[in-house]
Amino acid sequence: MAYASSSNARFGEGAAGTLRLLGYLAAALLLMVADHRGGWLTSVRQHAGLLVEPLYWMAAAPARIAHAARAGLVSRAALVDENARLREQLLLANARLSRLEAVAQENHRLRELLDGKRGYLVSVQLATILDVDLDPFRHRVVLDVGSRDGVSPGQALIDADGVVGQIVEFTGRRSIALLITDPDHAVPVQVVRSGLRLIAYGTGERDRLRVPNIPQSGDIRPGDRLVTSGIGGNYPAGFAVGEVLRVEPDETRLFAVAEVRPAAALDRRGEVLLVWNVPAETEVGPPGTAEHRP
Template sequence: MAYTGNASGSLFAEGGAGTLKLLMYLTMALVLMVADHRGGYLDAVRAAAGMLTGPLYMIASSPARLVTATRDQLASQQDLLRENRELREQLLRGSARMNRLQAVQIENQRLRDLLGGTRGLQLSVQLAGMVDVDLDPFRHRIVLDAGQQRGVRVGLAVIDGAGVVGQIIATTPMNSTAMLVTDPSHAIPVQVVRSGQRSIAFGTGRLDALELPNIPLSADVQVGDELITSGLGGTFPAGFPVGRIVSLQPDDTRLFVVAQAHPAATLERNGEVLLVWNTGIEDTRDEMGPPAPDAAPTAASPSTGGGP
């Protein structure tokens, strides 16, 4: 019994002190609440406490904010990389389309230039492609993909968009061979546009040079004069550009002048050429394709006898 009584007294003593402290704290809390509510005396205390705890909150939240910023940065970088890749692909596709359009435009302009050389003249034309080139120093020849089956015959003039290329010298059923104006054995009657002076332009074996020998000293010929076909001989229709005179020098006898001319045709860059021939006054068609039998007969055949 004595043990139990001592224990209860001691516990009651401790409980009484604790209850007194609790009542005191509650009373202070109520006083502070009423004072803060009525007069706002604790606002300065809260502001000071916020200034002290603000850095702590920032330090505590910095790992989360760092993770969020890193994730956003990675996402933005991935978006930029994806957008950059898409734009690069679009640029490549656009460049490919642009190159194709430019190639088509160049091809169209080249064909316009080819056909433009015969505009306004009573000529028939036929487009032919080059399949082989022979440009050794002793002969300049090209092989075309048009032959007897397409009405090509020996003697037809060959031009490009800039001027005279040469003339047909041989044909087969599928192909034909043309001699270039720069071939050492080729000659073409020409006329000076400015003065009307006529001469003969010979090939020199060089793609960039023609020679006009035996020009009289009194002839009205100057450096820079344009040369065109004169139409003499009937092989080359009149009026096609042949070249431009680049130099004049007296020959060994000092009685004549020798002129050097630069060919008008782009002999080293041609891919397609035109075969041209004169048509009659009654035939003014200017169509692509095989020439009509009466306009450009096929390969020459032996004459046949017959009545008057």
């Protein structure tokens, strides 16, 4: 009741109260017009915002602190999990490395039992194809290297994709190579997946080899890759020969026969490599290159 009496006294029916009210209204209108026309109060609002900004920062501080704490916990948990996973992978890698070392040592001992006939290293020599035999029943090529370059009979030829053939004749500066697709050619092979050893024969067709006399129990199937087995000594072990296209029973139904697509580009290469084994006495590891003759 005292508040109401004071208000009535200030803005009552009297002339003094009315004049003060009109004065307040006039001042408010002038300030609004001045701010709208000239923007005089903009700087005042900016300074007032600067003064109030710490209050907003303090009000939002608890939320920011909680968010930072939660992010820190999540990041630490992720780092701990990643660290544990990497330690597990490291232990697994070390175990696999130890196993590979043991296998390499065992492989080395087995090769020593074979008197080192299948060495780890091979030597290579580049040769250029000078001519191709046009006889459809003889798949042969002429090379620009001969006995003066160290060529020897039976030496193997490869290209970037696999086995090409082997040397059958040579002179001082020239040599003739028999391609693996020639009907008179045979190469000892091994199935990469199962380790089964077989013999692949040429068929007289540039895109097909034949592997006969496969036992019924032989583990070979379409899609298997064949590589040289190294048996016989002419072809170093491990070079690609081809891919099995199909496996079917032969005429006797006692054995199976496989059709193989050669890995090498027999009709699209201008250069090949002559390769031969170099006995490795102390090396333990995958096949490498011991020497390169120009």
